[in-house]
Amino acid sequence: MLDRTMRRQVLLFISIFTLNSVFGQVTYSIPEEMSKGSLVGNIAQDLGLDVKRLKSGKARIYTEDNAEYIELNKDRGALLVKERIDREALCGQTTPCALRLQITLEDPIEFFTVTLEINDINDNAPSFKKDEMKFRISESAVIGAKFVLERAMDLDVGMNGLRGYSLKPTDNFNLKFQNQQDGSKKVEMVLQKHLDREAQDHLFLTLTAFDGGDPQLSGTMQVEIFVLDVNDNAPVFTQEVYKVTIMETAMKDTILSTVSAVDADEGSNGKVSYSITNTLDDVPVMFQVDEENGVVVLSGTLDYEKAQHYEIHVQASDDGGLTDSCKIIVEVTDTNDNPPSINVMSKTNSISEKSRPGTVVTIFNVQDPDSGENGNVACNIEENMPFLMKTTDDAADTE
Template sequence: MSDRTMARQVLLFIWFLSLSSALGQVSYSIPEEMAKGSLVGNIAQDLGLDLKRLKSGKARIYTGDSAEYIELNKERGVLLIKERIDREALCGQTTPCALHLQIILENPMEFFTVTIEITDVNDNTPIFKKRSVVFKISESVILGSKFMLEPAVDLDVGINGLQSYMLKPTDNLSLKFKNQAGDGKHVEMVLQKPLDREKQNEINLVLTAVDGGDPQLSGSIDIHITVLDANDNAPVFMQSVYKATVTENAPKDTIVSTVSATDADEGINSKIEYSIANMEDDVQRLFAINRDNGQVSVVGIIDFERARNYEIRVQASDQGGLTDSCKIIVDVVDINDNAPVINIMSKTNVIAENSASETVVTMINVQDVDSGDNGKVQCSVNENIPFSLKSTNNNFFSLVTDGDLDRERESEYNISVTCADEGVPSLSSSVTLSLQISDVNDNAPVFEQSSYQASVQENNTPGLSIFTVRARDADFNQNARVSYILEDSSVNGVPVSSLVSVSADSGVIHAVRSFDYEQIKEFQFRVKAQDGGSPPLSSNASVKILIQDQNDNAPQVLYPVQSGASVVAEIVPRSADVGYLVTKVVAVDVDSGQNAWLSYKLHKATDRALFEVGAQNGEIRTVRQVTDKDAVKQRLTVVVEDNGQPSRSATVNVNVAVADSFPEVLSEFTDFTHDKEYNDNLTFSLVLALAVVSFLFIVSVIAILSVKCYRWRRERMFYKSGANLPVIPYYPPLYADVGGTGTLQHVYNYEVCRTTDSRKSDVKYGRPCSESIISLDTSGTQTLTHAQRGKLVSGDFDDQVRLSY
């Protein structure tokens, strides 16, 4: 190796090491042929990494073809020889020879570049391709004539490569070396002593090639020279070096160059034949020369990525064995015939939707073996996605997030990474990365409505399903699992949980107990929907339940009061006109709506032609003029019916006395209490018993009648004199009077007052009643129940009279 070549390689190696140091890379130098398992270097120490970091980061080696030679021992943090390295097989004649690999770490992602130089050892002997070579040299060849010899090939480089040749014997010929850039040592034989075919027609020589290794290795070739007769001029090339260019992938038979040589001889001795003297397989395989005209053409496939130039050595020989040589330097022109190659170095398949911006998803390496612009690569990702590519180093890219991720908007991304070179036309490659977005609990359940309203009929069955609330959660799996919870509250002092319950899974609202419309008409509560995330998110909605009334209460008659202790009779004078108001049936229904709409009708009557009942107001009126023929005792049965479905009803018996005088009433009503029910099938025994009792009663009445009549006349005198008769409040059973107001056991209040004729639509409050109310005890004695609390009032005889026995 020349001093110039050696200096150039040393400078190149020093520059490479300085560049590696500047970039924070680690470099090692090892000899080839090291045993498997040999130590290359302590990578953890040199990179300043902890052994735990190598394990937690899943440290691994990434490289193209170097993975089969080097392995990483994470336990020790060292690089070891994985397979025997043959520098000649790996790099050929290229120096320096180096392996380039990357150490990849995850969580977080990091990578480091490692360069391992493979130094040469003297493990190859210089060899000649042929075992022997034959020359035919004319005896007339002039001194100084040159004969080109096949060079030896030594796969080693540097000092271990081919260093010198030795020729033995050297009686007629000596060696001449030709050192040319890039092609090692070439040798020629130079005639230094004239040949004499008559003395020696054949000469046998041995050419030995020696390298500079230690120990020194050598190889030899036999040279057989046949001395010919008289060919005094050797061929001479017009120039010693030709230059040519050829594009890679040039079609076969493409003309690369044409060489030309001349021979001053004449005749057959001037005929020149051309041949390629290269012994390397590539040249012989890719190029061929026309033996007659020296035209060099392409016969194989030329690849710029394999070799960027070729040196073709051409030999011109005449028939006398004289030769000359030249060489053709062929530069290969690169074309853009290689698309970029995308390598996935590290990849994440799932990323959380709340990942921060600039989170690394994937690291890729892109290689384009073309040169110049044809090898410059630009990468991009598809548009409208929250990801971008960042260049981290030469031909290394990181795919990172650059926007907010939302699994509910997009749960998966197919990211297309496209890398294109800058050649013309441009070539590109693409790879699709599938990335799942994992869910986080960032969405609270949402009800379909903010408030709900439902209704249920009273007297429902406990456990009845009333209504269903629904909430949706846009999250996934457990984060979207909604549970429904009844919020604590009270209704009229009662916990709402004692009224309704809600199914945690389905949101169905059930009645806990049977509802009573008369106790509660409506109530409101809130339902919370809570997801299964951690921490859970929730929302709530209000629910209003309306209780629908059922017709479950029959009308209740307030007046007239039905009591077994006394009989109440309404007095109608015989002078009453048509439409005379006898009395008014007052009834209530604690239901509501149409269930509380009451209607009245006359069910039974002693004389149906005499009375009628107002269907809406319950007023009992005469429908004709009262005559003397009408019976004093009149019994009416009034039915009060609500408007429910089905309807409910109540009946009330009204006793009416048709008379103009009180004695007439007494004479007719003495046995009235025994006529509450008309029975046409009285047995004989009952009739007999009634007669005996009546006899005894009449005797008693006669005994005190005089006293009663005297008192009655006296009171009649007061009555006619205009004295006020106090209002005697009459309260139905089980009802109480508070401040002059009749109050039901429920929430309904009725005030007892006197009304005038409803047909006149005149209601009077606080005025003295014109109603004559007389109480008769069972002995027939007339008393004024409230005579001590007010004055008697005078009035017409057509006022209503209440009689009790």
């Protein structure tokens, strides 16, 4: 059985007896954003092939998702960039980022695997979804009071990705960070000096996010603070962490959980409102929280093959500007919602009765994007046929 927990492909070969040496592989490493026509590598030389063989064997490139980023120049025996490769669009935050393709030849059939490692360049500056955040903070707010700030996004990875933040001026507030399970940092503004509404009722701060690239890139957001009178108590969530399990086939408006925070103040200072503060992912699209009662519902379509878990950050705020936060860990369970697919990569239209055992006549690609048992694939051919199937993956079942 073939486990599809990780995205893989199974190449099935129908042969009369056994496979001869028809395989080869090579790996290239290139930066993203190379211009069209740029040389990736001399594939003929690196695979030990004669350039003429590429033409006589009708060499073709096959990619799993049919994206035509690379082309084969048969006259030069070289792989060239056909379309601009944006690492962020291709792999998102996944590292390392690799593009895999296969080259097939005919008469006789040969099969080669090429892996292109796409390296990141610092072509994205950190950015915030909002231009500004506004807080209404009481002058009686205690030292150490925390206010959750929006996190920045940086599509680059590694050293080119988001490295840190700064907040200026630092007269009343400093920054505090908490590591999150997704590898990001929760950013909080912490009061370190009492506010005095009579002296200053309005503050403007600048939050800067910067990356580790060279040259370094950055993005900014303005933090505006209205200083109010008397709000002695911040909201406090009854739980810091909520855990939810949901099927990927769950309908929209399915209730996941109800979060709750209490505020000891009376009147408007004790009225709590809820909001989702995620900015680095699609959580605000996939889930919604009722501002008044804290009911969290599904608002998007789940797909286990795209995401197996989510972390929802919920903030509780009172009218005095004090906040608390909690998180909801959502585990998505898989269902068998994807059928296997078979794609013919290469085939021989006719075969001589004198063909020797081991002659390759057809190459198939079989895929099932489901995971675990739901992604297991078994392949077979009719009995009493003079063919055998062989696979490049030892875990696959063939008959």
